[in-house]
Amino acid sequence: MRVRIHDDTSEFWALAKPLYAADPVRHTVALTVIGNWIALPDPNEPAPLLVSIWEGDTLTGVAFRTTRRPLSAGAIPEDAAESVAAALAEVDPGIVGVNGPRAVVERFARAWAARQGCAFRETLLSHLYRLDTLSAPTTKGRARLATEDDVPLLAAWYRAFTIEAMGGQRDAGREESVVRRWFALGSGTMIWEHEGVSVSSARASTVADGMSRVSAVYTPPEHRCHGYGSAVTAAASQWALDAGASHVVLFTDSSNPISNSIYQRMGYRLVCDITEFAFEPAAKSITNFAT
Numbered sequence: 048m049r050v051r052i053h054d055d056t057s058e059f060w061a062l063a064k065p066l067y068a069a070d071p072v073r074h075t076v077a078l079t080v081i082g083n084w085i086a087l088p089d090p091n092e093p094a095p096l097l098v099s100i101w102e103g104d105t106l107t108g109v110a111f112r113t114t115r116r117p118l119s120a121g122a123i124p125e126d127a128a129e130s131v132a133a134a135l136a137e138v139d140p141g142i143v144g145v146n147g148p149r150a151v152v153e154r155f156a157r158a159w160a161a162r163q164g165c166a167f168r169e170t171l172l173s174h175l176y177r178l179d180t181l182s183a184p185t186t187k188g189r190a191r192l193a194t195e196d197d198v199p200l201l202a203a204w205y206r207a208f209t210i211e212a213m214g215g216q217r218d219a220g221r222e223e224s225v226v227r228r229w230f231a232l233g234s235g236t237m238i239w240e241h242e243g244v245s246v247s248s249a250r251a252s253t254v255a256d257g258m259s260r261v262s263a264v265y266t267p268p269e270h271r272c273h274g275y276g277s278a279v280t281a282a283a284s285q286w287a288l289d290a291g292a293s294h295v296v297l298f299t300d301s302s303n304p305i306s307n308s309i310y311q312r313m314g315y316r317l318v319c320d321i322t323e324f325a326f327e328p329a330a331k332s333i334t335n336f337a338t
Contacts, residue, residue: 048100048101048102048107048127048130049100049101049102050098050099050100050101050127050130050131050133050134051098051099051100051101052096052097052098052134052138053097053098053099054094056081056084056085056094056095056097057085059081059097059099059109060081060082060085062099062106062109063077063081063097063099063109063111063122064078064081064082066106066108066109066122067081067109067122067256068256071255071256071257071258071294072175072177072258072294072296072318073121073175073318073319074121074122075175075258075260075296076119076121076260077109077111077119077121077122078255078256078258079252079253079255079260080095080111080113080119081095081097081111082255083232083253086232087228087231087232089228091221091224092113092114093114095111095112095113096111096112096113096118096135096138096139097109097111098110098111098131098134098135100123100124100127100130100131107124107127108122108123108124108127109122109123110122110123110131112139112142115143116143117142117143117144117145117146117323117324117325118135118142118144118145118146118155119146119147120145120146120147120148120151120152120155121146121147121148121321123147123151123155124151125150125151125154128151128154128155128158129154129155129158131155132155132158132159132162133158133162135159136159136162136163140163142159142326143325143326144167144170144323144324144325144326145159145323145324145326146171146321146322146323146324147321147322148319148320148321148322149320149322152322152323152324153322153324156324156326159326160326163326164329165326165327165328165329166326166327166328166329167324167325167326167327168324168325168327169322169323169324170323170324170325171300171322171323172300172301172302172320172321172322172323173298173299173300173301173320173321173322173323174298174299174300174301174307174317174320174321175296175297175298175317175318175319175320175321176296176297176298176299176310176311176315176316176317176318177294177295177296177315177316177318178284178288178294178295178296178313178314178315178316179314179315179316180314181281181284181285181288181295181313181314182281182312182313182314183278183281183282183285183313184274184277184278184281184312184313186239186273186274186275186277186278187241187273188239188240188241188242188246188275188278189239189240190237190238190239190240190278190279190282191237191238191240192235192236192237192238192286193230193236193237193238193248195227195230197236197238197245198223198226198227198230199223200245201226201236201238201248202222202223202225202226203222204248204263204265204267205222205225205226205263205265206219206222207265207267208263208264208265211265212300229250232252232253233253234250234251234252234253235250235251235259235283235286235287235290236248236249236250236251236283237249237250237251237279237282237283237286238279239275239278239279239282241270241273241275244270246266246267246270246273246275247264247265247266247267247270247275247276247278247279248263248264248265248279249261249262249263249264249265249276249279249280249282249283250262250263250283251283251284251286251287251290251292251295252287253290254287254290254291254292257291257292257293257294258292258293258294258295258296259287259290259292259294259295259296260295260296260297260298261280261283261284261287261295261296261297262297262298264276264279264280264283264297266279276309277309277313280297280310280313281313284313296318297310297315298321301320
């Protein structure tokens, strides 16, 4: 088995995209993150770390990570986890975590912890859903497509979303540039209005290989418990369908039964679970994960 690190994003994408595109639902993050980087490189971010795995001349798996994000291991064969950990320890010792199917994530985390002398813990278990038939809720108000005039509001909501949903600001100080990049990439960001007031938003990614992912669903606390989040999610889902998506997907936190039941009533069906582990100094934590 051979693990190769790529410096040329286009070269990597020529190899990796057919593997990811063979299952665009499970590989939704790779298709959007790397595809967006190819389409519109972010001058404020280093190029992603790109990895391919080979058996002889046969490509068997790929992986990537972007700055401050965990390694995305969804396309690493389980039996390659230790080899990938060994290779990355030489070039990227600062990996903050890993996510993907539990079996490969656990094997990678154990190998990484043994090499680096660190601990790991499960920080998130997500459900990946795919839309079957959309059933939009009946909610007071209306949806509209966001415009450049909404950038300050969306940036503030994106900041609040990352703090609440991800435990901290992922793009501190860059929220407006992130939102403007959504527009530049052709994403569909929907805002729900009630009585002329913007009360909720959701974003659907540009369609890639027939897939669009709904994300960044946020309703400020003062506007919650009125169904606005459900309504704007349905609106973003419809935007993706109208844009030509055959697969509309989203992630939910498995620990939130309310949002999971809402999305299922809307027509989303469970595809698989995605586990995320974070690496920490051994003195700060003990190695553990849910069983």
